[in-house]
Amino acid sequence: MTPPPEITEMLHRAMGFDAAALSESAVGRAVRKRMAQCGQRDAPSYLVYLRASPLELAQLVEELVVPETWFFRDGKPFEALQRFVMEEWLAANPERPLRLLSVPCSSGEEPYSAVMALLDAGFPPERISVDGVDISNVALGKARRGIYGRNSFRGAYPGLQERYFTATPHGWLLHEAVRKLVAFSQGNLLGADFSLLRGGYDVIFCRNLLIYFDDLNRERALAVLERLLLPRGVLFVGHAESAPVLDKWFAPVVSPQAFAYCKKSALPAQGKLSPPGAGLGRARGESRREMLPEKPAARLRPLPQAVSSIGQPPAGNTLEQAQCLADQGRLAEAAVQCEAYLREQGASAQAYYLLGLVHDAGADAENAKEFFGKAVYLEPNHYEALVQLALLAERRGEIRNAAQLRQRAQRAQQRRGIK
Numbered sequence: 001m002t003p004p005p006e007i008t009e010m011l012h013r014a015m016g017f018d019a020a021a022l023s024e025s026a027v028g029r030a031v032r033k034r035m036a037q038c039g040q041r042d043a044p045s046y047l048v049y050l051r052a053s054p055l056e057l058a059q060l061v062e063e064l065v066v067p068e069t070w071f072f073r074d075g076k077p078f079e080a081l082q083r084f085v086m087e088e089w090l091a092a093n094p095e096r097p098l099r100l101l102s103v104p105c106s107s108g109e110e111p112y113s114a115v116m117a118l119l120d121a122g123f124p125p126e127r128i129s130v131d132g133v134d135i136s137n138v139a140l141g142k143a144r145r146g147i148y149g150r151n152s153f154r155g156a157y158p159g160l161q162e163r164y165f166t167a168t169p170h171g172w173l174l175h176e177a178v179r180k181l182v183a184f185s186q187g188n189l190l191g192a193d194f195s196l197l198r199g200g201y202d203v204i205f206c207r208n209l210l211i212y213f214d215d216l217n218r219e220r221a222l223a224v225l226e227r228l229l230l231p232r233g234v235l236f237v238g239h240a241e242s243a244p245v246l247d248k249w250f251a252p253v254v255s256p257q258a259f260a261y262c263k264k265s266a267l268p269a270q271g272k273l274s275p276p277g278a279g280l281g282r283a284r285g286e287s288r289r290e291m292l293p294e295k296p297a298a299r300l301r302p303l304p305q306a307v308s309s310i311g312q313p314p315a316g317n318t319l320e321q322a323q324c325l326a327d328q329g330r331l332a333e334a335a336v337q338c339e340a341y342l343r344e345q346g347a348s349a350q351a352y353y354l355l356g357l358v359h360d361a362g363a364d365a366e367n368a369k370e371f372f373g374k375a376v377y378l379e380p381n382h383y384e385a386l387v388q389l390a391l392l393a394e395r396r397g398e399i400r401n402a403a404q405l406r407q408r409a410q411r412a413q414q415r416r417g418i419k
């Protein structure tokens with residue numbers, strides 16, 4: 001069934017998603033399911049019902065959101081959070097609580113990971129104040145329950161469950177001591193209610209949502225985030241979200257793969273104070289070679305091993321070594337390591353993906369495209385490689401191709417998100 005355009009338009013207004021994220025087939029599926037559940041026989045009568053019921057619109061939105069998330073997703077942002085807070089923020093704010101916003105927080109893994117990272121770093125729990133906001137009441141219900149299954153721990157983080165969770169017949173229950181530090185509420189980043197939020201956040205995580213917005217709504221969302229973030233605060237976005245529109249208000253401040261930004265308005269004039277987050281790595285205008293040296297995280301309790309790659313490349317697994325070298329900006333060495341891995345182990349989507357990232361970071365878009373393409377050839381549902389291909393296509397101005405790739409990426413993510 002082709003959904004009436006009025007429904008797609010209502011969803012677009014409610015969620016801000018672009019055409020690829022609100023594809024005819026996805027909306028059609030969601031509408032069919034909701035029609036069956038509320039006993040509406042045809043699309044026109046469902047449209048009348050939908051127009052009269054904000055609750056039904058919320059239910060329809062639930063069918064289209066992608067709640068995919070897991071603890072310590074991408075790892076690096078949480079290491080950067082530890083460094084920012086312990087090595088910079090604490091000295092400037094010796095007494096007041098740290099305020100952190102996670103939007104969208106989905107089922108809570110992201111804000112809870114931020115709390116656990118801070119606790120692991122030795123930050124006092126009584127000074128942690130975290131807000132988690134999401135459009136989905138279903139996801140928020142899971143967040144408040146705090147019980148998690150295997151998929152929420154999909155990275156191998158030795159000891160995380162043992163330290164912070166209790167096994168129950170329904171899954172792993174997060175300790176109350178962590179849960180009570182996060183206040184969850186329902187909200188739409190594009191809604192009027194959101195712009196009324198109090199603001200004053202030291203850190204904002206807004207990851208894996210902007211990618212679904214069309215340009216106009218991405219810009220609206222970033223304007224809201226800019227207002228909510230304190231002048232010396234840090235914004236973390238997802239790895240595929242460093243779109244040009246970010247440049248309007250924000251400037252990148254940290255090492256590769258943390259995707260952290262400070263407010264442009266907080267950038268110092270030449271020779272004045274350092275920008276917020278300067279201790280985290282590369283600041284705008286510096287080349288990767290000029291990146292600030294990695295600070296030893298001596299005062300920090302390290303994050304679980306799988307998410308921590310500060311320091312020496314691990315021995316024994318050349319792909320991990322390659323990742324670690326790439327994280328340190330040692331791109332040529334990372335490429336050599338990936339190629340050695342491919343020679344020894346044969347074709348590997350992850351190795352090609354990493355080679356793609358290395359070439360992209362080295363401004364070699366042609367080779368980056370080829371390697372991401374190989375990753376997708378081997379693993380057609382390789383979400384990250386599809387997103388990178390979409391970004392490359394966008395940069396070349398191939399809008400239609402980019403939209404198709406984003407659509408494929410979204411389908412791949414939905415498949416992967418089936419828990």
Ligand SMILES: C[S@@+](CC[C@H](N)C(=O)[O-])C[C@H]1O[C@@H](n2cnc3c(N)ncnc32)[C@H](O)[C@@H]1O
Binds near residue numbers: 073107135188206
């Ligand atoms: C892929 S999850 C990202 C969760 C987490 N930030 C992460 O990166 O793991 C996307 C979330 O965005 C939420 N969402 C979608 N549109 C939204 C909006 N307009 N405002 C707030 N949340 C939204 C969805 O409900 C979903 O839980």
